[in-house]
Amino acid sequence: MAEFEILTPHRFYLELKLDNSSEPVDGIFLECQGFKRTQDVIEICEVTPNKWGSANKGLAVRTKIPGNVKSGNLTLRRGMTFSIAFWNWFQAVQDGKWASQRKNASLTIYDQAAKEQARFELAGAWPASYKIADVSARSTEIEIEEVEVAFEEFKRVK
Numbered sequence: 001m002a003e004f005e006i007l008t009p010h011r012f013y014l015e016l017k018l019d020n021s022s023e024p025v026d027g028i029f030l031e032c033q034g035f036k037r038t039q040d041v042i043e044i045c046e047v048t049p050n051k052w053g054s055a056n057k058g059l060a061v062r063t064k065i066p067g068n069v070k071s072g073n074l075t076l077r078r079g080m081t082f083s084i085a086f087w088n089w090f091q092a093v094q095d096g097k098w099a100s101q102r103k104n105a106s107l108t109i110y111d112q113a114a115k116e117q118a119r120f121e122l123a124g125a126w127p128a129s130y131k132i133a134d135v136s137a138r139s140t141e142i143e144i145e146e147v148e149v150a151f152e153e154f155k156r157v158k
Contacts (some may be wrong), residue, residue: 014032014110017024023085077145082083105121108121126151127150
């Protein structure tokens with residue numbers, strides 16, 4: 001396994017590891033957006049035999065029950081590296097090999113001392129988009145690579 005060290009002034013960083021990857025680390029990121037898991041609300045209205053007021057009609061009662069669960073897409077950003085692993089993953093999906101490119105992955109959040117703070121397991125993940133920030137030769141900012149990852153579900157394991 002390759003040795004590496006992250007030198008960052010930030011308080012944390014994120015590591016994405018794909019199942020069955022030949023790389024020790026598939027990606028180190030400094031930004032992540034889209035951790036969202038929601039559950040639809042289904043509202044049922046029924047009429048009970050109880051009388052309501054002076055009317056000769058039943059009482060309408062509304063009940064809310066949980067419906068389908070949905071996950072958002074993760075948007076991961078990092079300074080561009082020499083690795084083209086994410087581009088290759090995106091390209092394979094674009095070329096129609098999406099079924100074999102659906103991966104289980106783990107996204108781990110580390111503190112500055114490289115101590116694991118939280119870990120999420122993603123199921124059925126695949127890259128939905130790949131973007132590179134606008135390029136300007138006059139800019140002093142680093143080049144940003146952005147990957148949007150769709151997934152079926154996630155769970156927090158730590």
